[in-house]
Amino acid sequence: QKEVEQNSGPLSVPEGAIASLNCTYSDRVSQSFFWYRQYSGKSPELIMSIYSNGDKEDGRFTAQLNKASQYVSLLIRDSQPSDSATYLCAVNWGDYKLSFGAGTTVTVRA
Amino acid sequence: SAVISQKPSRDICQRGTSLTIQCQVDSQVTMMFWYRQQPGQSLTLIATANQGSEATYESGFVIDKFPISRPNLTFSTLTVSNMSPEDSSIYLCSVEDPGGRGTEQYFGPGTRLTVT
Numbered sequence: 001q002k003e004v005e006q007n008s009g010p011l012s013v014p015e016g017a018i019a020s021l022n023c024t025y026s027d028r029v030s031q032s033f034f035w036y037r038q039y040s041g042k043s044p045e046l047i048m049s050i051y052s053n054g055d056k057e058d059g060r061f062t063a064q065l066n067k068a069s070q071y072v073s074l075l076i077r078d079s080q081p082s083d084s085a086t087y088l089c090a091v092n093w094g095d096y097k098l099s100f101g102a103g104t105t106v107t108v109r110a
Numbered sequence: 111s112a113v114i115s116q117k118p119s120r121d122i123c124q125r126g127t128s129l130t131i132q133c134q135v136d137s138q139v140t141m142m143f144w145y146r147q148q149p150g151q152s153l154t155l156i157a158t159a160n161q162g163s164e165a166t167y168e169s170g171f172v173i174d175k176f177p178i179s180r181p182n183l184t185f186s187t188l189t190v191s192n193m194s195p196e197d198s199s200i201y202l203c204s205v206e207d208p209g210g211r212g213t214e215q216y217f218g219p220g221t222r223l224t225v226t
Binding site: 031032034036042043044045046049088092096097098099100101102103 | 111141143151152153154155158168200202206213214215216217218219220
């Protein structure tokens with residue numbers, strides 16, 4: 001059974017701090033990894049994709065991938081109240097289908 | 111990324127009836143996907159819909175309950191048949207990145223279904 005696990009939330013951080021989200025996955029054949037942001041009542045929005053080991057930065061977001069440890073993370077620097085949302089980790093197992101983690105809800109305190 | 115629309119955006123239906131959800135994309139895509147998001151839960155893939163072939167269903171989902179059409183490269187429908195309150199969910203279509211950069215998927219706005 002291929003599984004995607006995310007650290008349980010909710011995660012509350014003060015404005016301006018770093019929010020750290022973690023995700024582990026069960027199958028080493030995984031090729032592609034994604035982070036989606038979902039605001040309440042809205043559909044998921046792709047914010048980061050990462051395909052190779054290491055860090056990938058996009059604005060205030062940094063995704064980190066370690067395939068040996070089967071671990072992918074998302075850092076949100078200088079957190080803003082607008083970052084308050086549920087963040088979903090998704091893994092592609094090599095067949096175009098995505099498996100999603102349960103999500104971590106982030107609240108940024110002003 | 112593609113612009114994706116879904117109709118209806120929400121509906122309230124009586125048990126035993128059926129609802130067809132439409133998904134329209136502004137560019138041609140090979141693969142379209144249908145997901146379900148139950149209240150407070152994450153996304154579960156229902157099926158993959160490719161143009162010109164039958165949909166491929168995931169474990170726990172069957173064609174009689176969730177028939178899917180894919181008549182062309184920009185459109186798909188999902189029908190939720192013989193509905194029960196357990197079918198109350200958000201139904202989302204997604205498409206692969208039409209730019210072909212990888213396996214990224216983009217989601218439509220979703221259809222919020224309530225079955226009474």
